Amino acid sequence: MENNKIGFIVNRRGGGGKGGRVWDKLEPTVATRLSKTTWKVEYTQHSGHASDLAGEFVKQGYTIIVAVGGDGTISQVVHGYMLADGCTKGCAVGIISSGTGGDFVRTTKTPRDPVQALDVILSQESSFVDVGHVTCAKVDAPLETNEQYFINICSVGISGAIIKSVESSSIAKYISGGLVYWLYTYLTGFVYRPPPVKYTLSNGVDASQDVTDKEMNLYIMAVANGQYLGGNMHIAPKADIADSKFDVVCLHDLSLADAFFKAAPALKSGDLMRLSSHQAFTQRNATVTMSPKNLETKIYVEADGEVAGILPATWKVVPNGCRMILPSPIGLEK
Numbered sequence: 001m002e003n004n005k006i007g008f009i010v011n012r013r014g015g016g017g018k019g020g021r022v023w024d025k026l027e028p029t030v031a032t033r034l035s036k037t038t039w040k041v042e043y044t045q046h047s048g049h050a051s052d053l054a055g056e057f058v059k060q061g062y063t064i065i066v067a068v069g070g071d072g073t074i075s076q077v078v079h080g081y082m083l084a085d086g087c088t089k090g091c092a093v094g095i096i097s098s099g100t101g102g103d104f105v106r107t108t109k110t111p112r113d114p115v116q117a118l119d120v121i122l123s124q125e126s127s128f129v130d131v132g133h134v135t136c137a138k139v140d141a142p143l144e145t146n147e148q149y150f151i152n153i154c155s156v157g158i159s160g161a162i163i164k165s166v167e168s169s170s171i172a173k174y175i176s177g178g179l180v181y182w183l184y185t186y187l188t189g190f191v192y193r194p195p196p197v198k199y200t201l202s203n204g205v206d207a208s209q210d211v212t213d214k215e216m217n218l219y220i221m222a223v224a225n226g227q228y229l230g231g232n233m234h235i236a237p238k239a240d241i242a243d244s245k246f247d248v249v250c251l252h253d254l255s256l257a258d259a260f261f262k263a264a265p266a267l268k269s270g271d272l273m274r275l276s277s278h279q280a281f282t283q284r285n286a287t288v289t290m291s292p293k294n295l296e297t298k299i300y301v302e303a304d305g306e307v308a309g310i311l312p313a314t315w316k317v318v319p320n321g322c323r324m325i326l327p328s329p330i331g332l333e334k
């Protein structure tokens, strides 16, 4: 630990202000446990800033970057780390969770208590974990592409529509984070009509097992590195962040009644057996592509809880792309 330089990136706004409160309580402990010259804190000033700060820390030779925030902050830190080639440069990412949903730390079992999470960062070796990469069309310029790394889940379909409606809402900022997502999930659930899409799935090893040029009416596709989505939905219970593959979970061709009474409980519990094989499947894949059948339809892609763009999109896994400090890599559910 003596030779480490630790950069903390704090989103004070994460979790509706919880990020600031958590850091203010934790900072004296950090100052006690680390010598002054070995750590530095930076506060995010705007959306996306965490990526720039992570890139700067990598360039300055920091060996550990700690994301203090929610899934969005963790994701942006990993994005900046990947762009700056943090893994090759021997840098690792640590997490102090202080957001609203906290889906990624459910998979990694990172302690919610900030002091315990700091203990993990200061006492454990880093392990290699996979990172996802998505290339999709930009929302307002569909002929241009947006590229983004993600660490937890990138999904498309109703989830993208929910996130888009929350991000566009003028009243969302007046309602607490958890309630906003609950409200917009139900509102979107009533109006969402699964659009037809074309897709290809490849395991990256044996082309004879690839699924190519298939079609479905898309309810949701989760390209999962982690297991949880949308604040505790156990959508990909067998996803493993260190298996060099995504778990691709698809729900499709559902009636409104099936969506409410079968799909919603199945997504919550991770038990897709409630649905027929014509309505749901899970595959372990390395590359996924998807495009709308009708190119005029905007189908939103969300990555780690924020809109990344619209279809068409391509997902690729980056095996062992990130060094991460985890409580116990063996503790991951298989």
Ligand SMILES: Nc1ncnc2c1ncn2[C@@H]1O[C@H](COP(=O)(O)OP(=O)(O)OP(=O)(O)O)[C@@H](O)[C@H]1O
Residues within 6 Å of the ligand: 011, 012, 013, 014, 015, 016, 044, 045, 046, 047, 048, 049, 068, 069, 070, 071, 072, 073, 074, 076, 098, 099, 100, 101, 102, 103, 177, 305, 306
């Ligand atoms: N200074 C800032 N002003 C406004 N937004 C910010 C600022 N700093 C970060 N953000 C944005 O805040 C958003 C939410 O942050 P974060 O993910 O940490 O918390 P959360 O959404 O409450 O938690 P979760 O993603 O776990 O539900 C991110 O999109 C981030 O870019």
